[in-house]
Amino acid sequence: MQSDKEGGDDGCPEECIALSDFTGSGSDQLAFTSKDKLLVHAKPSSDWWWAELHGVIGYVPASYLRPVGAAKERDEETCLEDPWQDEEYFASYGTLRLHLEMLSDKSRTEAYRQVIFTNSASLRNKVVMDLGCGTGIISLFCAQLSQPSVVYAVEASSIAEYTRQLVKQNDCEEVVTVLQGRAEETELPVQVDVLVSEWMGNCLLFEFMVESVLLARDRWLRKGGVMWPSSAALALVPCQAESYYAEKIAFWEQPYGLDFTPLQPLAQKEFFTKPKFSHLIDPSDCLSAPCDIITMDMYTLQVEDLEEMKGQFHFCVERSGVFHGFTAWFTAHFESLETEGATVELNTGPNSEPTHWKQTLFMLDRPVRVYEGDSISGSIVLHRNPIWRRHMTVTLQWNINSSKEETDNCQVGTKSFPMWR
Numbered sequence: 001m002q003s004d005k006e007g008g009d010d011g012c013p014e015e016c017i018a019l020s021d022f023t024g025s026g027s028d029q030l031a032f033t034s035k036d037k038l039l040v041h042a043k044p045s046s047d048w049w050w051a052e053l054h055g056v057i058g059y060v061p062a063s064y065l066r067p068v069g070a071a072k073e074r075d076e077e078t079c080l081e082d083p084w085q086d087e088e089y090f091a092s093y094g095t096l097r098l099h100l101e102m103l104s105d106k107s108r109t110e111a112y113r114q115v116i117f118t119n120s121a122s123l124r125n126k127v128v129m130d131l132g133c134g135t136g137i138i139s140l141f142c143a144q145l146s147q148p149s150v151v152y153a154v155e156a157s158s159i160a161e162y163t164r165q166l167v168k169q170n171d172c173e174e175v176v177t178v179l180q181g182r183a184e185e186t187e188l189p190v191q192v193d194v195l196v197s198e199w200m201g202n203c204l205l206f207e208f209m210v211e212s213v214l215l216a217r218d219r220w221l222r223k224g225g226v227m228w229p230s231s232a233a234l235a236l237v238p239c240q241a242e243s244y245y246a247e248k249i250a251f252w253e254q255p256y257g258l259d260f261t262p263l264q265p266l267a268q269k270e271f272f273t274k275p276k277f278s279h280l281i282d283p284s285d286c287l288s289a290p291c292d293i294i295t296m297d298m299y300t301l302q303v304e305d306l307e308e309m310k311g312q313f314h315f316c317v318e319r320s321g322v323f324h325g326f327t328a329w330f331t332a333h334f335e336s337l338e339t340e341g342a343t344v345e346l347n348t349g350p351n352s353e354p355t356h357w358k359q360t361l362f363m364l365d366r367p368v369r370v371y372e373g374d375s376i377s378g379s380i381v382l383h384r385n386p387i388w389r390r391h392m393t394v395t396l397q398w399n400i401n402s403s404k405e406e407t408d409n410c411q412v413g414t415k416s417f418p419m420w421r
């Protein structure tokens with residue numbers, strides 16, 4: 001409600017600077033670019049403001065804006081230079097640690113070899129782009145198992161210098177061309193028939209390397225070309241996590257005969273605010289059948305879709321137990337180059353061979369006893385961080401519909417988990 005003085009009681013109109021690009025979706029949202037100066041006319045809610053830019057007016061996400069002249073956040077200072085944190089990101093891939101981890105992951109690496117092997121005939125004379133090739137393993141599989149005309153192995157980190165040596169060492173120079181640089185800045189001489197990449201991060205999206213893959217698709221994949229993976233899905237299941245809960249919370253009940261329970265709220269905040277990466281869930285800890293709550297079609301997905309990925313779920317509790325939280329993982333599918341050919345699946349869930357991603361555990365603040373026949377329904381939102389572009393926040397909202405009247409379970413809950421900022 002506007003007050004009678006010049007500005008409103010929410011300080012409007014107020015000039016704000018954009019901290020990051022916002023492409024917006026829906027006709028009433030106003031798109032803008034990082035560092036644009038917008039005039040905020042009203043702040044109807046804490047999340048969405050009514051603003052104007054170059055004479056156009058619409059809703060904008062408040063978290064993307066900072067009032068002109070307001071003190072810059074430390075994060076904002078550093079992130080305006082490098083919202084992608086590329087320096088440390090590509091430095092981490094310039095050493096062998098992560099490449100050793102990925103190459104040691106047989107499920108992951110064999111899945112890509114299987115894709116190349118089962119499509120070897122159709123890859124003959126094809127032009128392939130391996131985006132983020134790392135040590136070049138996928139490109140070497142292509143050269144070793146099939147006869148593509150060329151594979152452009154694109155790699156931004158300094159490992160690319162060694163990738164060139166590996167290509168030479170394995171007599172693949174005729175086929176594989178290593179291009180050092182970010183895919184977004186790489187020029188290829190031709191369009192490609194196949195764009196292959198191993199871009200999946202924890203919880204599928206973390207690192208947001210997928211944005212680079214979508215941009216390369218739009219720029220270099222020829223009409224009718226193939227994306228590998230062709231699709232990907234995020235799976236979720238309500239679960240028990242008794243040992244993790246005991247390790248982090250129950251521990252304080254009586255260490256060495258003393259009562260340390262006043263530390264439990266601190267422990268819950270410290271250990272359960274962020275998701276737990278590399279969690280190995282035992283299938284017996286799943287309280288229901290999992291479901292795919294977010295699916296990504298790599299042919300139609302748009303970069304702006306990545307700002308906010310939403311999913312709904314409805315789980316029927318199949319076994320009584322303690323609902324400690326949710327576990328998430330992903331599957332990726334690689335369609336065949338031949339019509340009617342077999343699709344290859346990379347499944348990082350609890351019923352498949354473990355991978356280096358393992359699974360991701362989201363712990364509730366308070367465990368809830370649930371019973372067979374109960375249902376847990378709700379929603380998940382993966383909200384990309386408007387400032388730190390490789391990060392996101394996962395917000396889970398759930399309702400427990402108990403099949404037993406007498407239980408006093410908390411029926412509704414919601415929690416947001418930063419990954420990592």
Ligand SMILES: NC(=[NH2+])NCCC[C@H]1O[C@@H](n2cnc3c(N)ncnc32)[C@H](O)[C@@H]1O
Nearest residue numbers: 093132134155156157182183198199200212
């Ligand atoms: N599955 C993942 N989460 N990460 C595994 C693949 C990551 C590899 O791709 C490289 N990489 C990531 N983004 C890019 C990019 N835009 N351009 C070139 N190389 C890249 C990165 O340096 C690393 O070698």
